[in-house]
Amino acid sequence: MNEQVLYQQALQILRDHGYKLTEARKQVLDILMSHAEHLTSSDILALTVKSDANIGRASVFRALDLFTDLGIIRPIYHESQSPHYVVFESNGHHAHLVCRECDKVVDLDECHLGELLDGFAAEHKFSLSGHLLELFGVCEDCSLHK
Amino acid sequence: MNEQVLYQQALQILRDHGYKLTEARKQVLDILMSHAEHLTSSDILALTVKSDANIGRASVFRALDLFTDLGIIRPIYHESQSPHYVVFESNGHHAHLVCRECDKVVDLDECHLGELLDGFAAEHKFSLSGHLLELFGVCEDCSLHK
DNA sequence: TCTCTAATTGATACTAAGTATCAATTAGAG
DNA sequence: CTCTAATTGATACTTAGTATCAATTAGAGA
Incomplete structure (x- = not known):
């Protein structure tokens, strides 16, 4: 799914629910949707620091919480205790494979x-x-190395 | 699945991987498996305080991390940022429904x-x-109240 | 059964993610 | 353009999670 389409859809969800399209929210959304890997709050915060409009740390957390509430993203566990956020497809779905050995996510x-x-x-x-579907198993690389 | 069977299977997984069956680990496992709702680390800690053998806080976290690594449980994010732990069935599967309105989990x-x-x-x-399957939607009760 | 030791613990200190507060700022309706 | 409720950023605070280390213990092996 094209990330720009997802971004626009997410903005529409915010509008539909009466939320303002603030710079902070748009930036966090943009970061979430322009990265293939699932980012943590601190990943996202680090990436906001690099952008023109500096976003406050609290705002990052607030945006993530809001998007989670609205079903745009979902926090998942992966390697560390800090949640990683997955972006739902436009149909509200997300599915991935997690390797139990190397923690690779596909x-x-x-x-x-x-x-x-x-x-x-x-x-x-x-x-x-x-829905969110996580499949756990061992990837080809790890199978070959055992 | 009978919780006692799951408990024994989990103990076997620990043995198979060379881990000792300590009181802390057994207690955390028991708590996880004797509660229908998905508990957080602080829930579990509060429940250990009520038992005969007082388990240290660090040990609760360590046990949860170990069981997660071994694929016995899986942290999910639900309502709060602190993960709730779901116990996998004996076949490694877990599936539930989450209401977006009231946060009820089935x-x-x-x-x-x-x-x-x-x-x-x-x-x-x-x-x-x-696998872990989470289905999101609105439950009957919340549908009726809208 | 006992010994022994690597594994594990609990308590404590520390870290950092997450949250609350509030004056300042701003998105966007009218 | 005005205005105001929403939102922000900075700061302070909370607490979940982690590191450390001396003490304890599970269980293998004799």
Whole structure:
């Protein structure tokens, strides 16, 4: 999914919920969406320091919290205790593979689980808006080295 | 899955990896597996204080880190920034529904995704050992109140 | 059963992520 | 352009998480 489209969609979600499109929020969003790897709060903070408009540390945390609440991103555990943030696709989905050995993460473009998961949610009378799927295993590189 | 079976399996995983079955580790495991809700580190710490053998705070964190490394549990971020720990089923799987409105979590007994996920992993040459599936949406109660 | 030792612990000190506060700033509606 | 509720950044504070180290202990082996 094109990151610019995702960025615009996220801005729209903010507008739709009555939030202002502040420089801080736009910058944090931009950073989140222009990096393939899943960043931590401190990663993001370090990257804001390098930009024109210096964003306060508290604002980074506030933006991340807001985007999490709105379902734009999701904090996940990965290697360290500080959460890494994954960006949901436009359909609210995100899926990736995590190697238990080397901690490599491979995002999946498409997991084709939509209809199946709708069914599960319906059984419990949930109206589904998204999902996060983490697959754990051993990657090829690590399998070869054992 | 019977919690006693899971507990014994977890102990076996520890033995298999050469770890000692200390009181601290056993107690943290027991607490994790005897609670339906997903506990945070501070929840667990509070519960250890109530038991006969008082476990040090550092030991709780160490046990949680070890169990996470070994794939017995998985930290998830939910409501607060402090992770909640979910216990994997014996097949390495865990699935639950999260309501975006009230934050209620409903664990799913079985998601029937085994073979499908094996296929995804194989495409990327991962040998799959488990998965975590989070479904986000709005629960029945919250739907009715809107 | 006992010995022994590497593993592990608990308490303490420390770090840093995360949060609260508040005067200053600003996005954007009108 | 005005205005104001929203938001900010800086600062202070909290607390989860981590490092350190002497003391303790799980369990292998005799």
